[in-house]
Amino acid sequence: MESTAAIDRLIETHSEKAYVTAYRLTGNQADACDLVQETFLRIIKKAELYDPAFDFGGWLHRILFRVYLNGRRSKERRREISLEPVTGNETDGTEHKSDPDESPEKIMENNELRDRISEALDTLAPDMRACVVLVDIEGCSYEQAAEALGWPVGSVSGRIFRARRILRNILRQTEGEQT
Amino acid sequence: MICALVDNLFDLYLDGRLVESQARWIKSHLASCPTCAAKLAAWQKILRQLRTFPAQPAPPSFKADLKAALLNDKNAESTTDISVNLDLTPVRVPSFSLALGFLAFMLFVSGSVFGPGIPSQSSSGNATSVCVADPIPTGRPK
Numbered sequence: 279m280e281s282t283a284a285i286d287r288l289i290e291t292h293s294e295k296a297y298v299t300a301y302r303l304t305g306n307q308a309d310a311c312d313l314v315q316e317t318f319l320r321i322i323k324k325a326e327l328y329d330p331a332f333d334f335g336g337w338l339h340r341i342l343f344r345v346y347l348n349g350r351r352s353k354e355r356r357r358e359i360s361l362e363p364v365t366g367n368e369t370d371g372t373e374h375k376s377d378p379d380e381s382p383e384k385i386m387e388n389n390e391l392r393d394r395i396s397e398a399l400d401t402l403a404p405d406m407r408a409c410v411v412l413v414d415i416e417g418c419s420y421e422q423a424a425e426a427l428g429w430p431v432g433s434v435s436g437r438i439f440r441a442r443r444i445l446r447n448i449l450r451q452t453e454g455e456q457t
Numbered sequence: 458m459i460c461a462l463v464d465n466l467f468d469l470y471l472d473g474r475l476v477e478s479q480a481r482w483i484k485s486h487l488a489s490c491p492t493c494a495a496k497l498a499a500w501q502k503i504l505r506q507l508r509t510f511p512a513q514p515a516p517p518s519f520k521a522d523l524k525a526a527l528l529n530d531k532n533a534e535s536t537t538d539i540s541v542n543l544d545l546t547p548v549r550v551p552s553f554s555l556a557l558g559f560l561a562f563m564l565f566v567s568g569s570v571f572g573p574g575i576p577s578q579s580s581s582g583n584a585t586s587v588c589v590a591d592p593i594p595t596g597r598p599k
Binding site for chain 1: 472503506507515516522524526527
């Protein structure tokens with residue numbers, strides 16, 4: 279009974295934030311749910327390794343990224359996903375939130391750019407995507423990202439550099455195709 | 458040539474990871490090169506979009522499904538007591554291993570203090586020391 283209450287507390291406190299990050303990493307709802315589930319199972323099994331001197335959310339975040347990278351490395355699910363046909367708006371249920379003060383044209387332009395960024399992110403290798411999610415989307419410093427991923431800062435900055443280069447090239451190309 | 462160099466430094470420039478003189482140099486180049494300025498503006502726009510990337514809300518059944526999966530796994534592994542596991546206590550130092558290590562160390566130290574010691578540590582100074590071997594064998598014909 280006590281364990282059920284502990285699981286409830288764990289889910290209530292951390293699952294939504296974990297889902298947001300998982301979605302940013304995987305780019306689709308089904309994989310994000312799987313990733314969160316796998317992470318929580320790992321947390322329950324490895325709970326005795328948690329050091330209360332550190333923030334629990336940070337520990338969970340680190341495990342989430344490790345599970346993502348290990349899972350991607352072993353299964354190469356990314357390739358399978360990119361081959362799936364994308365149908366209409368069902369792409370991951372992406373919601374476009376925008377500033378109400380912006381003009382409709384501006385909102386549409388931003389939404390299009392967001393879609394193109396989202397597609398470009400899907401082409402990145404998992405390690406690069408993890409770095410972009412941490413640094414460019416979640417706003418972590420290189421040092422914080424390195425800590426979360428368990429890599430040296432140089433590895434993170436190298437991957438960020440290459441990932442941004444890829445994103446820029448892809449977005450430049452798609453922009454050229456559109457104009 | 459200069460534009461290609463500046464292009465490579467955009468990221469570091471925007472992240473504020475360049476030294477002041479480099480940042481000033483890029484700033485002055487951007488002021489005189491509209492192509493690079495346009496590229497930087499486009500990249501800044503993309504970075505802004507990334508920073509404000511919308512957070513996806515979880516599906517309505519997400520928490521219930523997650524709970525069911527976790528409980529399911531718990532039932533499958535009935536030998537694991539989750540309530541104990543979720544009591545997030547600090548990792549305990551294995552005191553037995555420490556004691557064993559200390560004992561091994563003491564044995565090693567006592568061996569060098571009371572035992573014969575290794576040959577190179579012999580301080581007897583006499584000619585019978587194994588380190589001072591007779592270079593000319595005694596039974597050698599002259």
